[in-house]
Amino acid sequence: MITIKDLNFSYTKNKPIFSDLNLDLDTGHIYGLLGKNGAGKSTLLKNMIGLVYPNSGEILILEQDVKQRNPSLLKEICFIPEDLYLPNVSVKSYLKSNSCFYPNFDESYFQKLFTEFQIPANQNLGNMSYGQKKKFLISFGLATNTKVVIMDEPTNGLDIPSKAQFRKVLAAVMNEDRVIVISTHQVRDLDNLIDSVIILDQHRIVLNESIQTIADRLHFKKVTELSQDILYAEQGIGAYNVISTNADFEDSKIDLELLFNAVTVENEKITNQFLIAEYE
Template sequence: MLQAKNVSFGYHRRRKEVLSDFSLSLKTGKVYGLLGKNGVGKSTLLYLMSGLLTPKRGRVMYRGTDVRRRLPATLQDMFLVPEEFDLPSVSLVSYIELNSRFYPRFSKEDMVRYLHLFEMDMDAHLGALSMGQKKKVFMSFALATNTSLLLMDEPTNGLDIPGKSQFRKFLASGISEEKTIVISTHQIRDIDKVLDHVLIMDNSHVLLDESISGICNKLLFMESDDRELAKRALYALPSVQGNYLMLPNTEEAETEINLELLFGATLSVPEKIAEMFHPQMNEPR
């Protein structure tokens, strides 16, 4: 669906490129979690995917078309929800009438449904909303456009605890086989139940590119105070009960993913993770 091929990009004030010879592929119908440390280029990558930034080298192709061309057929089929944005001081109805015409598959019925999940309605005036409320409205509009690609940068920032719970229900209600969603976030616990694929990037490389089911088939996540078990763990973090452990799932036991553990392990022992999921990366060239 989308391919970033050997992409390099840097901002004028920085000597070092944010992304250098970076490559990534997205498939249709997946909900991706894009994870990485601050400054590795997650937000930059989303802007490159949407065509709002142009790579210095390489290309980003969407359904066979270079996104830098900014063709109407491409733009009407993708939507970016940035971490920070502003909305005009107009009624929500006016905003929808003005902007929905750019998206042929926009559904007012879907918009109403998503707003209700956030306990909001169509009679809102954008100028009177808090930042968290504006985010709920904007995300509802984004999902209601029914674009094939939806990019979201830190979507749960600014939401209160009930809002984060509402977000998970909202996102789950909009998932379909025709829609690909990419969520870049540091708020791992806000999205772990809605993802079906994990991308972890660092230093212009994709360290992990794997489905949730594939990860849970090979890794076991648990909490235990067993010290011997902790010694055998691939990675561990302290917990109230002892330790959160990530171990090889040798007996194919059922397990729920712990993204915090997985993320820490991928950055701390990338060679072990690559050996388990991407053995070709460790092969001599």
Template sequence: MPAATLPPPAEEPVSVQRLHFAWGRQPLYQGLSVRARQPGVYGLFGRNGCGKSTLLKLLAGLLAPQRGQVRALGFVPRQRLPQFLAQVYLLPEEFHLPNLTPLELQRTEGGFWPRFDAALYAACLQELQVPLAQPFAGMSLGQKKKAAIAFALAAQTPLLLMDEPTNGLDIVSRAQFRALMARPEQAWRTVIISTHQAHDLESVLNHLWFMDQGRIVLDASMARLAQRLHMGVAASEADLPAATLHREPLGAPSPRTPWAWVVRREPAAAPDAPAAPVQLELLYKALSLAPQALLAAIGDEGAETGEPPQGHWPQEETQP
């Protein structure tokens, strides 16, 4: 990997404090706070229109906060300093690729990112089965999306922002995307992925953010979610466990319809029992429909580590 003259890594990859932002007269964020305290893969979830894409653009410096503080890698993104732009890559949901081949794109644009890894780019293109010498104009939407993903991964920026990266990909390509995200070359980065395709990220995420009504209402590691919640499927409604936090039928209601469920995990009852995997799609629905009970079960991870809880940051000076 080529050497690059870049500032040392910031203590926190991302810090957003008391953020206010509105589109015209329509408020979007009214005091949003969230932090990525260490590198990893962060999933950003929430309903349509809650502001996920806007947050990525604010972190990339494409938008400016109206009040509050946004910092990424120790920089103020809206200042758009060259040192910052060399360390961040935003893959938007909708994008335009010039009428070049993937190899020509590398030669013309790869130099903007000092850590761009040509060998990794070629490996990602091969894994995703993207033809190296075919112009983008002759590719399908899915092929273009895979080429854009390969370029984003090869840029090797400390901060990678991805907006709905698996939209337009078929089942095989989504599995290939998960495999690429799990490669050791990506382990040192901070990756924030906004998506509705919850199932695509279950094996990839380290941390989960859930956005609702202009705030991050859930900020928890996947390990904590697995420790605090237990999820499963009952053969019928009559077989559901007691005190469910969320339940839903998996099909048309009938005596034989299976039901998915979420309950509070009680580790004291079975301290040696392994934590069950988190089913993100079920968790997403539960947070959308019955958030309070679920959030109470998960608890405040920040409070246990001495961090200020979401929505209660100490007052700091806003950006000029």
């Protein structure tokens, strides 16, 4: 669905953001793109959808070059940015002006999400709070029924109930014909939602694995004493939160925040576990 080949990109000379970056994203998956602020997440998403152009390399979506910005491709891409701008118009006016670009737009589903997110119906978009604007764009974006959905920090500005509703809605719209990419630094917001993890650190991909593979190779637990099989540990209240090797393939609940910290602090110790798996 999305193929990135040898991506090289920089905003200024001699300061590369990405060097020979490669990535393949398949349909039927919700990918979590994780990284610290400044890691390059937003820049990678903008490259993916053709808002900025690479210095070299190729990005294909549905086998089309995104640089061409073909209408036949754009109608299949929904992008929800972190930085929001909405005109001071009514919801009805916005729908009339923008839904026509998406042949599969479902207004009844939009109205359903609009109600579930408790967005004020009679308020102009420009007068909405940041959180309300974010929920409006999520509702509109999912109602487009595009094959590609890309979201940049979608849970910023959402309160706790809205975050829970966001996870519920996104899980419901996923199908085998779509690919969803969610970029965030709020790692816990993606718990029980994504099925693949991509971690970007220092402008490079340091981990790209499915949740199932992570669960097979790593064990997440709390312990009072550290042992030799522990790859990473954080002091908690009365115990350590740890990641260890999973030689016995024990079941454990993946702690995305702990995994993210481990990969960005002890990168080789963690990633080597997946290299070992490839040769077994």
